[in-house]
Amino acid sequence: MLEVDRVSKTFGKVSAVSDLSxxxxxxxxxxxxxxxxxxxxxxxxxxxxxxxADSGEVRWDGxxxxxxxxxxxxxxxxxxxxxxxxxVFDQLLFLARLxxxxxxxxxxxxxxxxxxxxxxxxxxSVPTELSKGxxxxxxxxxxxxxxxxxLVLDEPFSGFDPINIEVVKAAIRDLVARGTTVMLSxxxxxxxxxxxxxxxxxxxxxxxxxxxLKDIKRGYPERTVTVSASLNDIYIAAVKPEGSHA
Amino acid sequence: MxxxxxxxxxxxxERVRQxxxxxxxxxxxxxxxxxxxxxxxxxSFSHSNATRLVxxxxxxxxxxxxxxxxxxxxxxxxxxxxxxxxxxxxxxLRNAMNKDSYDAALVAYRDDHHRLAYAYYPKTSxxxxxxxxxxxxxxxAVLLGDAGPQRDAIERSLKFTFDVHSLNTRYKNEADxxxxxxxxxxxxxxLYIAVxxxxxxxxxxxxEEKANRIMEIMIGAVRPSQLxxxxxxxxxxxxxxxxxxxxxxxxxxxxxxGVLYGTSTTAAHAxxxxxxxxxxxxxxxxxxxxxxVPWATLGFLIVFFFLGFFSYAAIYAGIGSLLSKPEEVQQxxxxxxxxxxxxxxxxxxxxxxxxxxxxxxxxxxxxxxxLLMFTRISTTNVPWWQIAIxxxxxxxxxxxxxxxxxxxxxxxxxxxxxxPTIKEIWRALRSPA
Numbered sequence: 001m002l003e004v005d006r007v008s009k010t011f012g013k014v015s016a017v018s019d020l021s022x023x024x025x026x027x028x029x030x031x032x033x034x035x036x037x038x039x040x041x042x043x044x045x046x047x048x049x050x051x052x053a054d055s056g057e058v059r060w061d062g063x064x065x066x067x068x069x070x071x072x073x074x075x076x077x078x079x080x081x082x083x084x085x086x087x088v089f090d091q092l093l094f095l096a097r098l099x100x101x102x103x104x105x106x107x108x109x110x111x112x113x114x115x116x117x118x119x120x121x122x123x124x125s126v127p128t129e130l131s132k133g134x135x136x137x138x139x140x141x142x143x144x145x146x147x148x149x150x151l152v153l154d155e156p157f158s159g160f161d162p163i164n165i166e167v168v169k170a171a172i173r174d175l176v177a178r179g180t181t182v183m184l185s186x187x188x189x190x191x192x193x194x195x196x197x198x199x200x201x202x203x204x205x206x207x208x209x210x211x212x213l214k215d216i217k218r219g220y221p222e223r224t225v226t227v228s229a230s231l232n233d234i235y236i237a238a239v240k241p242e243g244s245h246a
Numbered sequence: 247m248x249x250x251x252x253x254x255x256x257x258x259x260e261r262v263r264q265x266x267x268x269x270x271x272x273x274x275x276x277x278x279x280x281x282x283x284x285x286x287x288x289x290s291f292s293h294s295n296a297t298r299l300v301x302x303x304x305x306x307x308x309x310x311x312x313x314x315x316x317x318x319x320x321x322x323x324x325x326x327x328x329x330x331x332x333x334x335x336x337x338x339l340r341n342a343m344n345k346d347s348y349d350a351a352l353v354a355y356r357d358d359h360h361r362l363a364y365a366y367y368p369k370t371s372x373x374x375x376x377x378x379x380x381x382x383x384x385x386x387a388v389l390l391g392d393a394g395p396q397r398d399a400i401e402r403s404l405k406f407t408f409d410v411h412s413l414n415t416r417y418k419n420e421a422d423x424x425x426x427x428x429x430x431x432x433x434x435x436x437l438y439i440a441v442x443x444x445x446x447x448x449x450x451x452x453x454e455e456k457a458n459r460i461m462e463i464m465i466g467a468v469r470p471s472q473l474x475x476x477x478x479x480x481x482x483x484x485x486x487x488x489x490x491x492x493x494x495x496x497x498x499x500x501x502x503x504g505v506l507y508g509t510s511t512t513a514a515h516a517x518x519x520x521x522x523x524x525x526x527x528x529x530x531x532x533x534x535x536x537x538x539v540p541w542a543t544l545g546f547l548i549v550f551f552f553l554g555f556f557s558y559a560a561i562y563a564g565i566g567s568l569l570s571k572p573e574e575v576q577q578x579x580x581x582x583x584x585x586x587x588x589x590x591x592x593x594x595x596x597x598x599x600x601x602x603x604x605x606x607x608x609x610x611x612x613x614x615x616x617l618l619m620f621t622r623i624s625t626t627n628v629p630w631w632q633i634a635i636x637x638x639x640x641x642x643x644x645x646x647x648x649x650x651x652x653x654x655x656x657x658x659x660x661x662x663x664x665x666p667t668i669k670e671i672w673r674a675l676r677s678p679a
Contacts, residue, residue: 048466067469075466081459086260097252098467142463 001026002047002150002181007056009042015205016042019056022200022210024150024183029176031196031213032185039205040185041078044154047183048075060150071099074148074180078155080139082127088138089123092145099146106145113141116171133164140168144175151175153184157191162232169195250472250479257451257480262487271488275495282499296322297373298347299380302330302339303354308362311387312354319376319383324348330355333365349373352380354387362391427597430624433547434597436489437617438590440551442583444485445558449575451477452566452655470655474648478559485555546623553640554616557647558586564651567658568671589614593621600626610635612643 002024009017017039024030032040045051047058049070058065082091089110096106114120117137127135136159144151156172157165172195176182186192192199193213200210209216261267299321303309309325316323328336330353339351350373353365364384368374386404393400455461455473464473565578592614596605600622609618610632619636622628654671 050465071467073466075463077459077462079459079462081462083260083455083460084458085264086256094252094256095463095467098249098464139463 001061002030002183003057003059003062004043004047005057005059007043007046007053007058009039009046009051009053017046017053017202018205020200020202020205020207021056022198022207024181024198026181027176027179028197029172029182029184029195031192031199032183032202033187033189033192033199034185034202035187038202040187040202041154043202044075044152044183044185048073048152072146072149074143074146074151076140076143076151076153076156078158078185080136080159082135082138082142084128085126087124087126088119088130091127092123092138092142095142096145099148101146109145109147110141113145113171116174117141117167132159133161136160137164137168140171144171144180147178148180151180151182153182155186156184157186157188165191249468250475253468253472253476254480254483257476258483261481261484267484267488271491274488275491278492278495279499279502282496283502296320297349297370297376298322298324299350299352299373300324300326300339300342300348301352301354302326302328302336304330304356308354308387308391311390312352312384315383315385315387316352316380319379326351333363335365335367343367343369350376350380352384362388364388427625430543430621431594431597433543433624434590434593434617434621436492437547437551437554437620438586438593440485440489441554441558441586441616444481444555445562446575446579447481447484448477448559449562449566449569449579450572451481452563453569453572453575456567456570457572471648471652474560474563474652474655477563478556478648481559482552482555489551543624546620549637550616550620553637553644554586556644557613557616557640560644560647560651564647564654564658567651567655585613586617589617593617596621597625600628606632610639612639615640 004020004022007017007020008015020039020043022030022032032043034040042051046053047065049058049065049067060069063069082088086094092110093103093106096110097103101109110123111120114123117140119134119137119141122130122134122138127138130138140156143153151172153172156168160168172182172184182195184192184195196213198211199213199216201208297319299316301309301312301316301323303312303325313323313325326339328339330336332355333353335351335353339348342348343351349368349370351367353367355363355365357363364381366377366380368377389400389404390397455464461473468476562575562579566575569575569578589608592605592608595602596609596618599605605618605622608614609622609628615636619628619633623633657673
């Protein structure tokens with residue numbers, strides 16, 4: 001279990017995170033939601049020990065997160081990046097090695113993930129030759145290639161078209177099935193609704209609502225009675241997923 | 247696999263695989279060969295580029311004496327068929343000079359007291375600069391020309407013995423000294439350029455990783471100090487490879503020069519080209535090249551290259567981590583180039599005056615010491631304790647710079663946009679590593 005325990009962080013006079021607490025149960029998907037600038041990325045960086053909290057503690061399996069634990073985590077930053085002139089496959093192998101994965105296992109896993117994300121043909125290309133969506137997929141593989149026990153995704157769906165959002169969602173579900181615990185941030189509620197068991201909504205550095213998503217929804221009166229296809233559904237039907245290449 | 251080792255390997259292989267590296271290195275090697283052979287090629291194309299001097303004398307005896315005297319200058323001297331009556335340059339000769347036949351004319355004449363006198367008419371600037379040497383050279387002719395009956399005695403006296411018994415343990419004679427200094431100067435330039443070029447690459451590399459945000463992924467798996475070490479060691483391996491290839495190119499140039507001209511001819515060719523000693527020494531540097539450099543000098547070159555490179559690389563990495571755009575490197579690195587430029591200027595002094603206080607003390611101060619101590623070791627006998635202080639001091643400085651750079655890295659690598667304020671840098675340096 002990941003425990004974020006009364007964590008606070010200020011930058012100069014600006015408070016980025018104040019007294020934030022939440023738990024992420026093993027094998028579940030947790031959504032950290034809130035508007036831009038609410039403190040999501042800062043919270044994520046504290047969880048990953050990239051930033052040090054002014055007060056409070058982050059624990060994984062009951063132990064304070066240190067360099068050793070952090071090395072096992074997977075992280076997809078909001079600001080995506082790869083070496084522009086290094087072949088995608090080589091970068092993924094390089095990143096897997098940094099996480100302590102041996103080459104045989106890494107190569108096998110890269111193959112599986114590339115298959116799942118329709119990226120196999122692009123593994124020999126360099127990122128500058130790829131579309132933005134394919135770059136994002138490569139990045140996603142980079143974050144999960146070492147089978148992390150905890151996967152942290154910062155705005156994982158930004159930049160993807162609706163078809164690829166579904167592809168990535170499927171990949172996330174697949175990882176959860178393999179036992180990965182996922183923490184993701186988003187400012188788009190509809191994108192995370194069907195993935196997350198638990199959520200925490202933060203606004204201006206503070207938690208304003210947290211708990212089990214179903215319980216939260218039950219607490220709010222239903223208001224919508226619309227019965228029409230969403231634009232998402234129409235788009236997906238029109239573009240036909242099997243012919244898609246981001 | 248060790249994380250730092252993985253980072254070093256990536257840094258090295260990705261850099262040497264780039265087309266820019268392959269082309270740059272290949273062109274660099276070809277450039278070195280051409281550059282080394284250029285003076286030889288030039289001197290073989292133009293039959294002689296020695297100063298052409300024409301002598302005009304009142305009589306054959308004076309012309310002969312003057313010609314004899316000027317032998318030591320290495321000029322191509324010819325004697326005019328005309329006879330000089332006074333210091334004036336005859337119009338016919340002036341016309342010949344204007345037609346580019348001669349670089350200078352020397353008119354010998356008898357003055358009002360019937361004493362031998364000269365009027366020198368240099369046309370080219372190098373001939374003008376040599377006025378003093380010409381004056382020195384013709385002293386012999388003046389002595390003999392005005393000697394009268396004592397001429398034989400004076401001529402005998404002028405053939406005095408002058409042997410050089412060098413007490414300098416390094417150089418046996420002047421040519422030897424110029425030769426050694428030539429090589430040290432050559433190596434010094436390489437050291438200076440390498441430290442700046444590869445130091446800059448470290449800064450650029452750090453900024454690149456920041457700019458394409460790969461840093462964000464890696465920072466999860468790697469400590470900032472490991473990223474820093476990977477960058478510095480990876481690029482230093484690239485630097486060594488490139489320098490090694492250049493050394494091979496230089497050796498090839500030496501072999502080609504040797505085959506084409508032979509060592510003695512080379513010296514003669516170069517000697518004819520102008521000031522004889524320096525040219526002959528340069529020719530030796532070119533044709534004998536690296537093989538004649540003492541192993542100890544090469545060893546110290548490598549030691550001081552690393553000491554210099556690591557000192558500056560740590561600083562450049564620290565600066566790089568605080569910046570966001572490659573253009574900004576130029577701006578900020580100027581400040582940090584001051585010590586290396588200062589060291590280079592001092593090292594030029596140190597080539598001929600390795601024991602003056604500023605050079606001596608400078609050779610023990612980090613950042614300037616690598617260039618200075620290398621030069622001193624190659625040109626004078628340096629007490630071992632000074633070498634120890636120099637190397638120890640540099641190692642200490644590298645340790646401190648790397649520690650600071652690591653701290654800046656931790657704060658800087660995830661900072662984008664505006665350059666940091668002094669306050670932010672100070673806070674970063676004071677934070678625990």
